[in-house]
Amino acid sequence: MDDAVLPPPLATTTLPARTPLHVGQLFGHLAATAVPGVERWVPAPGGGALVRTLALPGGPAVVAAHAPAGDDAPGGVRLDLLGGDPADLDAAARVVRWWLDLDADPGAVDAVLAADGALAPLVAAVPGRRVPRACGAAESAVRTVLGQQVSTAAARTHTARLVARHGEPLPVPVAGATHLFPTPERLAALTAEELALPHARRRTLLGVVAALREGLLDVPVGRLDPGARAEHLAALLALPGVGPWTASTVALRALGDDDAFLPSDLGAVAGARALGLADDARALERRSAVWSPVRGYALQHLWGAVPHAINALPA
Structure with missing residues (x-):
C-alpha cells in the first residue's frame, strides 16, 4: 500500500471542539514541525490528516486526526485509530485532545487578547487560535533542545535521525x-559522537536525557498543577544549557502553562516588529504583560504575523 494513503481505520471517534477553531494555524503548525517516522501530514479526502x-x-x-473543513469545526475533529489495539481508542482520544488543545476556551482567550487594541484586529480576523501541544513532556524536552537556535527544518532533521536510531x-x-x-530509557544509548550538533548543545541534550531517565518530566500527558509544574521547571532550568526559551517552550507545549512566553524567540520578535509592538526581546517582554494570563496564545498571533509554513495547511 502507498504509505501516503490512509488505511481503513480500526476504530474511529469524533473529538468535540469549542469553536471557533483556527484549523490552518493549528494543523499547519503541527504539519510543519512533524518529525519523520513519528508524525506526518497525509492528504486525504476533504483536506488532510495528521x-x-x-x-x-x-x-x-x-x-490520524483529520483537519476539519473551515474554521468553525462544528462537527469536531475526526480521530481514526489506524494501528494498534482498538480498545485504546479512548486513551488515544485523551492524548490527541491535548495535542490539538481542543479543551481551550477560545472565547475567554480571545476576550483577553482583544482587550489590547493592537491585537484586537488580529483576533477579529483569525479567532480561535490554539496552542499546539506535545504528546509527552519528555518528548517535548528532547525536541525543544534539538530545536535550540536552528530552523524548523533543521530541528526536524536532527530529531528524525534520533528517532531512526533510537x-x-x-x-x-x-x-x-x-x-x-x-523514551528516555532508549535514549540511554545516545552518544555525543552521533549528534551532528555543536558541542555545547550535545552536552545539553545528554544532560537533559540523563535527567529524564531519573524522573524529570515523568508526568501524565496534559495540564500539570502549578506546584508540580514549577518543581519540574526549576529542575529543568538547573541543567547546563537550558534557559528560559527552552523551559518556557516545555511549559507551554507539555505542562499547560498558558501564560508561558518566549520574548527572545526570533519568530515572536519578528512578528512583534511587523505589528509595531516591540523591536527587541526586552521590549516584547514588557509589552506582553497586558496579554497575561494567556500570553502563550498571544504567541500564536505573533508567529502568524510573518510568513512561515507553520501558519497554514500544507498545499
Missing part, C-alpha cells in the same frame, strides 16, 4: 509512521 505514533496501554499505535520500530509501518518517539 498521522502520528503513540505509546498506549495496549502497545504502539498510530492515529525509536522503537512499529511492527508494521502505517501511513508513513514507522517508530515511536524514543
Whole structure:
C-alpha cells in the first residue's frame, strides 16, 4: 500500500471542539514541525490528516486526526485509530485532545487578547487560535533542545535521525509512521559522537536525557498543577544549557502553562516588529504583560504575523 494513503481505520471517534477553531494555524503548525517516522501530514479526502505514533496501554499505535473543513469545526475533529489495539481508542482520544488543545476556551482567550487594541484586529480576523501541544513532556524536552537556535527544518532533521536510531520500530509501518518517539530509557544509548550538533548543545541534550531517565518530566500527558509544574521547571532550568526559551517552550507545549512566553524567540520578535509592538526581546517582554494570563496564545498571533509554513495547511 502507498504509505501516503490512509488505511481503513480500526476504530474511529469524533473529538468535540469549542469553536471557533483556527484549523490552518493549528494543523499547519503541527504539519510543519512533524518529525519523520513519528508524525506526518497525509492528504486525504476533504483536506488532510495528521498521522502520528503513540505509546498506549495496549502497545504502539498510530492515529490520524483529520483537519476539519473551515474554521468553525462544528462537527469536531475526526480521530481514526489506524494501528494498534482498538480498545485504546479512548486513551488515544485523551492524548490527541491535548495535542490539538481542543479543551481551550477560545472565547475567554480571545476576550483577553482583544482587550489590547493592537491585537484586537488580529483576533477579529483569525479567532480561535490554539496552542499546539506535545504528546509527552519528555518528548517535548528532547525536541525543544534539538530545536535550540536552528530552523524548523533543521530541528526536524536532527530529531528524525534520533528517532531512526533510537525509536522503537512499529511492527508494521502505517501511513508513513514507522517508530515511536524514543523514551528516555532508549535514549540511554545516545552518544555525543552521533549528534551532528555543536558541542555545547550535545552536552545539553545528554544532560537533559540523563535527567529524564531519573524522573524529570515523568508526568501524565496534559495540564500539570502549578506546584508540580514549577518543581519540574526549576529542575529543568538547573541543567547546563537550558534557559528560559527552552523551559518556557516545555511549559507551554507539555505542562499547560498558558501564560508561558518566549520574548527572545526570533519568530515572536519578528512578528512583534511587523505589528509595531516591540523591536527587541526586552521590549516584547514588557509589552506582553497586558496579554497575561494567556500570553502563550498571544504567541500564536505573533508567529502568524510573518510568513512561515507553520501558519497554514500544507498545499
